Amino acid sequence: MNERKIILFIACSLDGYIAKEDGDISWLDIVSTPGEDYGYSNMIEQTDTFILGRKTYDKVLTFGGAFPHDDRQTYVITRNSRPSVNNLHFYSAGIDKLVAELRTKPGKDIHLDGGAELIAAFMQQNLVDEYIISMIPILLRQGIRLFKTSDKPEIELKLLSSTAYPSGLVQLHYKKV
Numbered sequence: 134m135n136e137r138k139i140i141l142f143i144a145c146s147l148d149g150y151i152a153k154e155d156g157d158i159s160w161l162d163i164v165s166t167p168g169e170d171y172g173y174s175n176m177i178e179q180t181d182t183f184i185l186g187r188k189t190y191d192k193v194l195t196f197g198g199a200f201p202h203d204d205r206q207t208y209v210i211t212r213n214s215r216p217s218v219n220n221l222h223f224y225s226a227g228i229d230k231l232v233a234e235l236r237t238k239p240g241k242d243i244h245l246d247g248g249a250e251l252i253a254a255f256m257q258q259n260l261v262d263e264y265i266i267s268m269i270p271i272l273l274r275q276g277i278r279l280f281k282t283s284d285k286p287e288i289e290l291k292l293l294s295s296t297a298y299p300s301g302l303v304q305l306h307y308k309k310v
Contacts, residue, residue: 137235138242138262139184141252142176143279144302146269150276151249156192160271164300171267171304172296180205181241184231186251187211187223206240210251232260253281259288263308270301 144161145151152158164171183202185193190209193200200207200221208224208231215223224231228251235243245255255261266279290307297303 140263141245142265144267145279146273150273152277164302180244182243183207185246186248189248268303
């Protein structure tokens with residue numbers, strides 16, 4: 134049995150921002166194309182567990198409707214522990230412990246969904262196995278960076294695929310070497 138992979142699937146501006154300074158992500162809509170989900174449904178098929186930060190979780194709740202991943206195990210990384218509700222778990226212990234625990238359980242891959250602080254924490258501990266990054270054709274010039282600076286050594290990646298879409302979005306898929 135293969136070990137479950139942690140896959141970061143995220144979009145950013147061409148200059149590396151995932152949101153404006155105020156958290157606004159409406160600029161993502163410039164590549165919105167009817168019938169095109171840029172591989173998101175494939176990602177959902179290959180994963181059965183989500184990990185996201187509390188701010189990202191709060192942002193998803195502002196979109197209205199039910200939480201979109203109610204049918205899958207979801208871990209919201211937060212400093213303030215809260216009781217689990219069905220498949221939704223609020224996790225405040227170390228992420229290395231969570232990843233080790235999840236990797237020992239049978240299942241599909243694990244989708245890391247952001248935000249920037251959580252991604253940085255995962256990268257600090259070298260826990261991300263694959264990076265699927267959709268580059269949106271816009272230069273925000275300021276905002277919340279996808280990759281924070283770090284004193285840790287570089288992470289070498291191998292390109293698995295690149296796809297250019299008519300909307301101008303370019304998706305890059307890398308795995309950790």
